[in-house]
Amino acid sequence: MPHSSPAASQGPDGSLVLSERGDATPIARHPDFRLFGAMNPAGDAGKRELPPAIKARFTELFVCETTGREDLTAIVAAALAGVARAPVDDLVDFYLGARAAAETTLLDSAGQKPQYRRVPRAPRPRPRRAFR
Numbered sequence: 001m002p003h004s005s006p007a008a009s010q011g012p013d014g015s016l017v018l019s020e021r022g023d024a025t026p027i028a029r030h031p032d033f034r035l036f037g038a039m040n041p042a043g044d045a046g047k048r049e050l051p052p053a054i055k056a057r058f059t060e061l062f063v064c065e066t067t068g069r070e071d072l073t074a075i076v077a078a079a080l081a082g083v084a085r086a087p088v089d090d091l092v093d094f095y096l097g098a099r100a101a102a103e104t105t106l107l108d109s110a111g112q113k114p115q116y117r118r119v120p121r122a123p124r125p126r127p128r129r130a131f132r
Contacts, residue, residue: 069096 014033015026037058039047049055066072072092080086098106102114 067096067099072096 013028015028017023017026039050066075069092072095073088076091077086077088080088080091098114106114108114
């Protein structure tokens with residue numbers, strides 16, 4: 001996204017054009033319209049910093065990776081809520097074991113410690129039982 005639509009910062013009567021779709025006619029925004037953006041930190045896998053004009057339109061929130069057993073168990077259990085006899089504890093044990101091995105013995109094909117980014121991150125200020 002090289003530029004940000006002014007519609008994201010206009011008042012309640014703003015509109016936007018979905019140019020990526022080929023539209024040229026402005027669409028009136030719903031009064032409750034909100035725009036959310038998410039990205040990994042700029043140093044991750046070729047990511048770059050957002051241009052200051054775009055970054056200034058957002059509230060930046062860094063979300064740390066969750067590593068506590070109780071929090072991981074709650075996240076995995078919620079993700080697998082519809083799975084009968086889900087192996088929640090086994091998955092958490094595997095993840096924690098893989099993370100521990102990554103710190104001591106595992107290397108990727110480039111000789112670097114592997115990065116585990118697929119377990120959801122949760123904001124630290126959340127209550128410990130946020131997913132129940």
